[in-house]
Amino acid sequence: MKNMLKNMSFQWRVFLLLLIVFTLIMGALNEFVTHRINNYITDKVAEIAMNQAKIIASMDGIVEGVEQRDTEKLKKIADKISMESNFSYLVIGDEKSVRLYHPNPAKLGYTMQWNKPGAMERGESYIISSEGSMGLAMRAKTPIWDKNNKVIGVISLGYLNSKIDMWRSSQIFPLTSVLLIILFMLIFFSWQFSAHIKKQMMGMEPAEIARVQRQQDALFGAVFEGLLAVNTQGQITAINQNAQKMLKLDGPQKNLVGSLVQDLITPADYFLEASGTNRVDDLLMINGLKIIANRVGIWIDGEFQGWVISFRRHDEIHILSAQLSQIQQYVENLRTLRHEHLNWISTIGGLLQMKEYDRALKMVQSESSNQQSLIDSISSMFKNRLIAGLLFGKFHRAKELGLEMCFTPGCSLSAQPKPINENELASILGNLLDNAFEATLKNPDSNKIIECYISDEGQELVIEVSDNGLGIEPHISERIFTRGVTSKNNGGDHGIGLYLVKTYVDQYHGTVMLGDNEPCGTIFSIFIPKGKDGMKDEIS
Structure with a gap:
């Protein structure tokens, strides 16, 4: 695995890293939001179920039906309520939790399941989730009071877990879908971002860039001429030791990089032109030094990014110029004199052959x-x-x-x-x-x-x-x-x-x-x- 990652291109490594990070983030976000939605729905259903149970327990018809143990009346009222509400089932019992109404008539006369001990005696309302006669459900149980504030029965109103799960899914599925869409978008942008980085790196791997940087540093140090690179903001982006020495700039080279050229070089107009053409062998006077400079523009994707200026001392050119001038002059003099002397010697030779010794001597x-x-x-x-x-x-x-x-x-x-x-x-x-x-x-x-x-x-x-x-x-x-x-x-x-x-x-x-x-x-x-x-x- 390590060798595989090592052999993988930088673009793919960046992409996979972003993919893993985004996947973990979106997964954790999905888990967190899902957990919050589950708790919210559970709490909300419990609250709704309890409110519904208390409202039904306070209905006059229900109170009279329980007091008279009139199962038909209770059935009629309960069936009507069930048709108009969204709960899963409704069960009505007496003060001993014996069923007076149940959606399944076969269950009448039996004691309700999962009752909280002592709750009826205390007149307590509570929520319980358990497996009952109607299946796994969340139940809200509340007492029925008569006019004398005496507990005469109990209402058990339930929401099946299957229905609650369906509500949860209806809320979570769109959210999960949106998160998946966002994840795919992030994957796409991750690939675009990694491609952009590769383009900015000119298709090179980090190791190649490091090698090029070291080669550039070596080249800058090996070049006899002074080299200076300036961006469009007038900041020095690179300078070699010879340039620093010729311009008499103090301090480490790394401290000079990023400095404004006009703060270090006077005059700086030659280095700050926003546009213009490349220049060759310009004679300049900067920092009190006469130099011969060459200037080449830096262009990236058709946009001007600054200048690279190479320069050498003018007096060094003088030495070379003097040597070349002298050599050329000697060659020219010798060639001219040779040509003249050949003609002159030929003439003297002819005079001597004709024995015109006096004329030859005079010549x-x-x-x-x-x-x-x-x-x-x-x-x-x-x-x-x-x-x-x-x-x-x-x-x-x-x-x-x-x-x-x-x-x-x-x-x-x-x-x-x-x-x-x-x-x-x-x-x-x-x-x-x-x-x-x-x-x-x-x-x-x-x-x-x-x-x-x-x-x-x-x-x-x-x-x-x-x-x-x-x-x-x-x-x-x-x-x-x-x-x-x-x-x-x-x-x-x-x-x-x-x-x-x-x-x-x-x-x-x-x-x-x-x-x-x-x-x-x-x-x-x-x-x-x-x-x-x-x-x-x-x-x-």
């Missing part, structure tokens, strides 16, 4: 001087080595594409640009220059010149990149910095670069402006304030 000296001059020029303008390396690579990339990248006079960048850090600045410049290259290549009438200006000498960090492309179409110019919006039509993963540029600039309270270049193309101008208005100082 080597010229190329070396040009490369060193470019390096010196970029290094003198841009003290930050990461930015200088980026611009050196972009210069050769432009040359490879058949474009000319020019630096506007007055360019100047310190070794530690403010307020933005070098990784974010490299991302801004890289995206703007790549867009300028692509836009210029699309215009067959372009002069193939891309101009770049960078300066942090004043109160602002100023960046300007101009291309000679076809310009930005008016219908997307106002939305060009929105994620997913792009002027490119060659497919691929576009609509991200300018969104990141705008995000970085906004974080430092900067401004991005679009303008028309002459004679064609677009100018992107960025102004980021330095000093106390910058985000660096806000954070510190």
Whole structure:
């Protein structure tokens, strides 16, 4: 039996438990109500029988008949009363309980059965249930008094138990039927309830739910990113250790669950949106920490239940971004230089084979001087080595594409640009220059010149990149910095670069402006304030 219950599904165990409980409750209720009805009917019949017996004993005709021992008169009166009443039988006796009237004439002249000793002498009325001449019945016996208050006889009025049982059944059967109907309804609702519980448990058994919960706890703890789940009321429903550590939340994790997110995180708007779409790689500042967050909605049966937000520190992405930027820049530089040097070496090789030694030597000296001059020029303008390396690579990339990248006079960048850090600045410049290259290549009438200006000498960090492309179409110019919006039509993963540029600039309270270049193309101008208005100082 134990193994059978163990192997039974949770839904069936819940159903059987409810079935047993409801059956026991309804059975006990039925027994209690039946017992109360039986007692009520018994008491009521006894009361009615005694009242009827006393009324008959006080009738003048009965008193005169008993005094005169007129059995015919008594029979006539008793038969008439019996026809108009619902008692089972009526017996009339004298002062010695000898029958003067009986429904069965053969019983006349015999002493009544089951008399209470001394009751006649005391003039006592009483109820007795016993097996008599008419069968098992409840009898009400009361004395008959003459005008001188002397006991001259006795009335025995009885209700057969079979009739009382019939009355009991007529009252109990409907009640039992109703209770059975209620029991079947409870059984039905028990099954529906157990099915509902199973649905809420997504068809899983308690052991499976416990295992999933343990797996979830393990997954939450194993994930390197911070994880946070919030319901529609803004309450935290789950949080892992890394999220607690990054957000600097004190106390055990179990105490944080159920807390309002706005009480622990500032600002909390990102976590409290009642509707919206999933978000990927959003740059946020919460609890003084710059993070990159992803947000996914929780939906159950088509109803929105809240958000799951994963996030990681922005400076960790900076480290990775810097490493990737450097590697990509090295690869790009090497590829470009290799291509140029192959052509250059081929040319030198041809000159040497033609014994043009002086020209070959002059070419080597010229190329070396040009490369060193470019390096010196970029290094003198841009003290930050990461930015200088980026611009050196972009210069050769432009040359490879058949474009000319020019630096506007007055360019100047310190070794530690403010307020933005070098990784974010490299991302801004890289995206703007790549867009300028692509836009210029699309215009067959372009002069193939891309101009770049960078300066942090004043109160602002100023960046300007101009291309000679076809310009930005008016219908997307106002939305060009929105994620997913792009002027490119060659497919691929576009609509991200300018969104990141705008995000970085906004974080430092900067401004991005679009303008028309002459004679064609677009100018992107960025102004980021330095000093106390910058985000660096806000954070510190």
